[in-house]
Amino acid sequence: xxxxxxxxxxxxxxxxxxxxxxxxxxxxxxxxxxxxxxxxxxxxxxxxxxxxxxxxxxxxxxxxxxxxxxxxxxxxxxxxxxxxxxxxxxxxxxxxxxxxxxxxxxxxxxxxxxxxxxxxxxxxxxxxxxxxxxxxxxxxxxxxxxxxxxxxxxxxxxxxxxxxxxxxxxxxxxxxxxxxxxxxxxxxxxxxxxxxxxxxxxxxxxxxxxxxxxxxxxxxxxxxxxxxxxxxxxxxxxxxxxxxxxxxxxxxxxxxxxxxxxxxxxxxxxxxxxxxxxxxxxxxxxxxxxxxxxxxxxxxxxxxxxxxxxxxxxxxxxxxxxxxxxxxxxxxxxxxxxxxxxxxxxxxxxxxxxxxxxxxxxxxxxxxxxxxxxxxxxxxxxxxxxxxxxxxxxxxxxxxxxxxxxxxxxxxxxxxxxxxxxxxxxxxxxxxxxxxxxxxxxxxxxxxxxxxxxxxxxxxxxxxxxxxxxxxxxxxxxxxxxxxxxxxxxxxxxxxxxxxxxxxxxxxxxxxxxxxxxxxxxxxxxxxxxxxxxxxxxxxxxxxxxxxxxxxxxxxxxxxxxxxxxxxxxxxxxxxxxxxxxxxxxxxxxxxxxxxxxxxxxxxxxxxxxxxxxxxxxxxxxxxxxxxxxxxxxxxxxxxxxxxxxxxxxxx
Amino acid sequence: xxxxxxxxxxxxxxxxxxxxxxxxxxxxxxxxxxxxxxxxxxxxxxxxxxxxxxxxxxxxxxxxxxxxxxxxxxxxxxxxxxxxxxxxxxxxxxxxxxxxxxxxxxxxxxxxxxxxxxxxxxxxxxxxxxxxxxxxxxxxxxxxxxxxxxxxxxxxxxxxxxxxxxxxxxxxxxxxxxxxxxxxxxxxxxxxxxxxxxxxxxxxxxxxxxxxxxxxxxxxxxxxxxxxxxxxxxxxxxxxxxxxxxxxx
Numbered sequence: 001x002x003x004x005x006x007x008x009x010x011x012x013x014x015x016x017x018x019x020x021x022x023x024x025x026x027x028x029x030x031x032x033x034x035x036x037x038x039x040x041x042x043x044x045x046x047x048x049x050x051x052x053x054x055x056x057x058x059x060x061x062x063x064x065x066x067x068x069x070x071x072x073x074x075x076x077x078x079x080x081x082x083x084x085x086x087x088x089x090x091x092x093x094x095x096x097x098x099x100x101x102x103x104x105x106x107x108x109x110x111x112x113x114x115x116x117x118x119x120x121x122x123x124x125x126x127x128x129x130x131x132x133x134x135x136x137x138x139x140x141x142x143x144x145x146x147x148x149x150x151x152x153x154x155x156x157x158x159x160x161x162x163x164x165x166x167x168x169x170x171x172x173x174x175x176x177x178x179x180x181x182x183x184x185x186x187x188x189x190x191x192x193x194x195x196x197x198x199x200x201x202x203x204x205x206x207x208x209x210x211x212x213x214x215x216x217x218x219x220x221x222x223x224x225x226x227x228x229x230x231x232x233x234x235x236x237x238x239x240x241x242x243x244x245x246x247x248x249x250x251x252x253x254x255x256x257x258x259x260x261x262x263x264x265x266x267x268x269x270x271x272x273x274x275x276x277x278x279x280x281x282x283x284x285x286x287x288x289x290x291x292x293x294x295x296x297x298x299x300x301x302x303x304x305x306x307x308x309x310x311x312x313x314x315x316x317x318x319x320x321x322x323x324x325x326x327x328x329x330x331x332x333x334x335x336x337x338x339x340x341x342x343x344x345x346x347x348x349x350x351x352x353x354x355x356x357x358x359x360x361x362x363x364x365x366x367x368x369x370x371x372x373x374x375x376x377x378x379x380x381x382x383x384x385x386x387x388x389x390x391x392x393x394x395x396x397x398x399x400x401x402x403x404x405x406x407x408x409x410x411x412x413x414x415x416x417x418x419x420x421x422x423x424x425x426x427x428x429x430x431x432x433x434x435x436x437x438x439x440x441x442x443x444x445x446x447x448x449x450x451x452x453x454x455x456x457x458x459x460x461x462x463x464x465x466x467x468x469x470x471x472x473x474x475x476x477x478x479x480x481x482x483x484x485x486x487x488x489x490x491x492x493x494x495x496x497x498x499x500x501x502x503x504x505x506x507x508x509x510x511x512x513x514x515x516x517x518x519x520x521x522x523x524x525x526x527x528x529x530x531x532x533x534x535x536x537x538x539x540x541x542x543x544x545x546x547x548x549x550x551x552x553x554x555x556x557x558x559x560x561x562x563x564x565x566x567x568x569x570x571x572x573x574x575x576x577x578x579x580x581x582x583x584x585x586x587x588x589x590x591x592x593x594x595x596x597x598x599x600x601x602x603x604x605x606x607x608x609x610x611x612x613x614x615x616x617x618x619x620x621x622x623x624x625x626x627x628x629x630x631x632x633x634x635x636x637x638x639x640x641x642x643x644x645x646x647x648x649x650x651x652x
Numbered sequence: 653x654x655x656x657x658x659x660x661x662x663x664x665x666x667x668x669x670x671x672x673x674x675x676x677x678x679x680x681x682x683x684x685x686x687x688x689x690x691x692x693x694x695x696x697x698x699x700x701x702x703x704x705x706x707x708x709x710x711x712x713x714x715x716x717x718x719x720x721x722x723x724x725x726x727x728x729x730x731x732x733x734x735x736x737x738x739x740x741x742x743x744x745x746x747x748x749x750x751x752x753x754x755x756x757x758x759x760x761x762x763x764x765x766x767x768x769x770x771x772x773x774x775x776x777x778x779x780x781x782x783x784x785x786x787x788x789x790x791x792x793x794x795x796x797x798x799x800x801x802x803x804x805x806x807x808x809x810x811x812x813x814x815x816x817x818x819x820x821x822x823x824x825x826x827x828x829x830x831x832x833x834x835x836x837x838x839x840x841x842x843x844x845x846x847x848x849x850x851x852x853x854x855x856x857x858x859x860x861x862x863x864x865x866x867x868x869x870x871x872x873x874x875x876x877x878x879x880x881x882x883x884x885x886x887x888x889x890x891x892x893x894x895x896x897x898x899x900x901x
Contacts, residue, residue, distance in 0.1 A: 164773070167766050171759040177721060178759070180741035181751045182816070183773035 005136045007259040008252060013142035015251020016149035017208045019244045022228035022235070023156060024200025028077075029237045030160075031193020033173045034085065034096040035420055037427070038103035040225030042198050043205025045111055046073055047216055050206045051121045061126060069202045077198030081191040088598060089176075097369060097423060098558055099598050102591035104222075105552050109587030111218050121216050123209040145207045152200065153244050160240070169193055204228070223278075223435070223547070226428050227254070230282040233424065236289055250281050272436045279432030286425055287413045308491075309565075314483045318476050325350075325472040329465045343464040345580070347536035349572045350471040354529030356557050356568025357478045362522035363554075364563040365486060367498025368515065369423035372410070372430035374550030376403045376523045378438055380530025381540045384451050391452030391535060399531035400524045407523020408516050415515040418501070422519070430547040438542050448541035451534030471532050478525060479565045494518055552590040559593035561605035570605075672696045672855030673718060673824055678727035680717050686725070687713045689879040695872075697823065700846065700856040702870035702887065704894055710879040711859040712754055715828050718857065719751035720744045732823040746775050750822035754829045757813035760802025764793055767801060767812055776820025786815040789845065807838035814842060817849055825849060827858040831865070843869045867891050 021043060028036050036042075046068050053064035080103065088096050115121070125141030132138070160166040168184045169192065176186035208224055209216045227250055235243030254277050262270055309317075325346075332342040355373050362370045380399040387395035410429050414422040437443055453467060485491045493514060497504045501511050534540050556574050561567030578586050597603050673695040681687040687710040695701045705711050716722040718731055720741040729736040732749045745751070758767060768782045777785075787794035790811045796804060801812060810830065817825050827846065831839040847869045850856045860866045867873060873890035875883040875897045882897050883890055 164769055167762060167770050168773070171762055171770065174759050174761060175757075177741070178753065178757055179770075180721070181719060181745050181753065181757075182770050183742050183745035183775065184770070185740070185742045 002136055003259065005134065007255045009136060009138050009142060010259075011252030011255030012248060013139075013145050013211070013251070014255055015248035016146045017204050017211070018228045018231055018251055019149050019247035020152050020200055020207065021204035021225050022231035022243045022247045023152060023240055024197040024204065025228060025232045026235060026237055026240055026243050027156065027169075027200065028193050028197030029232075031169045031172055031196075032081070032085065032096075032190040034100060035237065035424070036194075036197060037097065037100040038080075038107055039197065039201050039228075040222040041104045041107040041111075042073065042076065042201040043208070043225060044216075044218055044221035045107055046202035046205040047123060047209035047221055048111060048115050048121070048218075050209070051123050051216065052115075055121065055123070065126070065206065068206065069199055073198040073202035074195035077194035077196070078191050080198075081187075081194040084595060084598075085190070085194070086187055094367070094369060094419075095598050097420070098555065098594050101371070101551055102555055102594040102598075104591070105548060105555060105587035106591030106595075108218055108222055108548060109584065109591065112587075113584060115218070117218065120214075122214075123206070123212065123216055125210040126207075141207075141210055148203060148207065149244075152203070153240070156240055165189070165192065201225075219546075219548070223431050226278040226282065226431055227251075229424055229428065230278065230285045233282065233285045233289055233421065237420075246285070250278075253281070254278075268440055268442050272440050275439070276432045276436035279428045279436075282425070282428040283413055286417065286421060289417060289421075308486055309483050311484075311487070314480060318480065321479075322472070322476065325469065329468050341464050343468045344536055345576055347464075347468045347471045348533065349569075349576045350468070350475040351529050351533035351536055352553070352572035352575060353475050353569045354478050354532065355526045355553070356529075356571050357475075357482050357565065358522040358525035358529065359554060359557045359562060360565065360568050361482050361485065361525065362519055363558075364561075364567075365491060365498070366494040366515070366518045368419050368519060369554075370426045370519065370522060371423060371547075371551050371554055372426040372433070373526050373553060374545040374547070375426075375430040375433040376407065376526035377530030377533060377550075378433065378540070378545030379403055379406065380527030381451060381534035381545075382438075382443065382449065382530075383527070384531035384534045385449040385540065389452070390450060391455050393454070393456055396454065396528070396531050399527045403527025403530075404520045404524030408520040410523070411516045411519035415512040422515075427547070427551075430550050434545060434547045434550075438545055444541050448539040449534075450539050451531075452538070454532075454535045467536060471536060474528065474532055475569075478528070482565065548587065552586050555590040555594040557603075559590065559597050559603050561603035563602055564605055567603055567605050672699070672732075673701075673826075673857050674728075674730040675714075675718065676728045678714070678717060678724050678729060680713055680722055680724035680727075687879050688717075688724075691727070691876075691879075691881060693874065693881065693884075695824075695855045695857050697855045698850065698853045699871040700850045700858065700869055702866045702873045703857065703859045703876055704861065704866075704873065704890070705859075705876035706861070709876045711876055712828055714876070715751070715753070715826055715857070715859055719749060719753075719826055742773075746773070748774075748776075748821070748823035749826065750774070750817045750824065751826040752813050752816070752828065752830070754832065756806065756809040758801040758804075758809050761800060763798050763800055764804070764812060765797045768815070771816050771819070774816065774820050774822070782815075782819050785818045786812075789818055790815065806833050807835065810834060810838070810842060814845065817854075821852070822854060825854050825856045825858075827856065829859060829861065831860060831863050836865075839863065839865050864891070 021039065025036060025039050028034065028039075049072060050064055050068045053059040053067060054061055059067075084099050084103065085096060088099065125139065125144075127140040127144050130137045130139050131143070158166075160170055168179060168189045172179050172184075172186050172189045172193075176190075179186045179189065204225075205221065209221060212220070228247060231243050231247035231250055234246035235241075254274075257277055258274055262273055265273060328346055329343065332346070355377050358376075359370060359373055362368050380403050383399040383402050384390065384395040387398045410425060411422065414425045443449075454470065485494075493504075493509060496507075497509075497511065497514055504514075505511050530545075553571065553575055556571035557568055560570040560574070574589070575586070578589060673693070675691055675693045678688055678691040679686060691714060693701065703711055703714070713722065717724050717729055718736055720731075720736045720739055720743075724737060731744060732747050734744055734747055734749075736744060736749075739747075741751075759770075762770070765783070768786055769779045771777075771782050772779050783797075787797075790808075792808060793811055793815065796808060801809060804812065814827075814830070825846070830842055830846075834842075843865045846856060846858065850869070850871075858866060858870070867887040867890075870887045873885065873887040873894075874881050875890060875894050877897055883893055
């Protein structure tokens, strides 16, 4: 009985922390229509800053808290709105999402440089000591956390429903232009939403950090917020009371699961299960949230049509690409660089390029933001290494099939809800796979999993050169497939779906089936890329497929161009080169890159200057040609119209 | 009183103190597409200019410029004594420019009462005054004060939208397609209010596709076709010729 109370008390405290973070997300979403993926990173930085002030600089707790929560975080929020978000007004919902993802990897990247992970940092609870309630020792910190959560809940309710500013906060997303005509500045109101969101993230970060008795870590603190994503999803990113209740429920359930179920599991599962729990809650939340009605978006943002690469041009570009690869293979035979041959690096690039092509299919054509390319890639490599002793054709097929099926399972609960939820689900999935599966020493083994070179009946690809040519062949086949899909009726369906799900449905086409099929196909392709990646590098390990690495790669593809084969290939080149030259800078480059190109939508390759250049040399720009059509009249906005199906609407 | 002039002449009634709307040599559009090819018009205080035109003529674009939402490529726009090209929409609103855009100009997830509280942003009246004035003019809104605006009928939504003009005595009223999708009786009721507001000395610029009710209220009328004003004058004269402009345009 006292165990039960103990777990309940801990769970309520945990839930209160999640609730504070989740309401921050909801407030920002309500006031700007943007789901802030960097929310967890803001909480993380706040906790580290707080540690820096209190433990390192011996600033009094109250002062440090005031500086972090009331000064630094709101300023950061205001700055993010002013510098990054305001310029994206009127653009599709997908671009602000990319920017917050960019912010996430930049902030975690900077934090990694600033606070070395080798130092142990322990954040003391705001208030030390315990009180005895009903025969249970309750830490005062818990009481403080729950108290702050209650204050936040009541305060937000009062703000949103009983003040004029709150009314403006609720109104601004529905119609910012009308709000301006009423006499309130929509920019200021949105900015307030960001400031509040950042401040709440900071509060949650400091409180949750105080409960981390073994010290705070950048990745763990950032990802803890996945729990609050789940709570926010239950509240449909709208309702603060529902979000609050959900957060408390998740906290308590997590505490019970950890207290009762986990100690009875096998040793390795004892560490895995707690890490996967947030994702389980998240998927349950997704499955139970009522489906959003399809709504036609008020205005069309697509104006410049996307050029479809013709079969002749694709064939010519493919031949040119093959020639380059053969020359590359001949030029670099046996050259050594740090024990890895240059040919191996080339193979890595091409295998990663196939993963990039899966994003072209899923995100570029169908408009679904998929943040789990590396999860599928890692699973592909894992299956390749495990089936038939590794390196077999059977393993390759199994990797493709397994990832395809898994992709369908991930996509199924989210398709009813719209693309923002798919982005969230893929993020949660990538996180769960990376921390709960890949991190398990039984999966890849302590020294990594030996995948081995591919052996086909009668053929062996033992040599680096043959291996490179094999991967290049697979890349070409995938590129051809992606371009053929785009030319096909199905490809036109995908573009129609991403332009307007509502219009798509009125044509009598099935939105859900199309979404699941394309996502599963993308997952299968990423699995193929992963299997080949495994055969190229030989040994794959835990750290190869982290959730951040996947997000970084996604952002690199988005930076170059998520709509073209060249974009996928260039992203793979960038990733492999940076990973070998400046590993810590990967996140910075990808994040800054995507933030810089966020306005041009099609990425660097879709930029207008490049398009004009390409129009002088028809059909000869890069392996597959540039993404957009040159010479079209560019109205108001450049092309690119994803409509993320999150709901607009008031906070209730 | 000449309240409207055409061509490139300088409007006569412009002055820095003019409280109405003055548009000179206005060209505007979206990206490389120009929609308005040189518009001059004046709406002095106390008069109602009804601007008609077929679909795509540029009526809504013109209003978007006048309320400070769209930057013109050239020309000057003075509204309520302020430069609409450089003043943000919300500051124009607080200076007495009341703009009701096309469609249902309400927030679907706020209640009627919450809307009336938002109307106080424009200044000049407290929430009590706004409620009193609105409920007096539109008793139906009083019955629905706790209802979400998204669940009101079209006519009620338009009443709620235009109730913004009832208090704080705005200097300029800009109405875009007030009649869209409404029953004729409701349209008549709304235009009765417009006439009453104009009588208090407000300058009213209203845009319609073609509504005789609007003509009855207007003191001047003009026809906009393909981004140019092709006809202007007293409402009765414009009404007779306007249909021909539509068909030939």
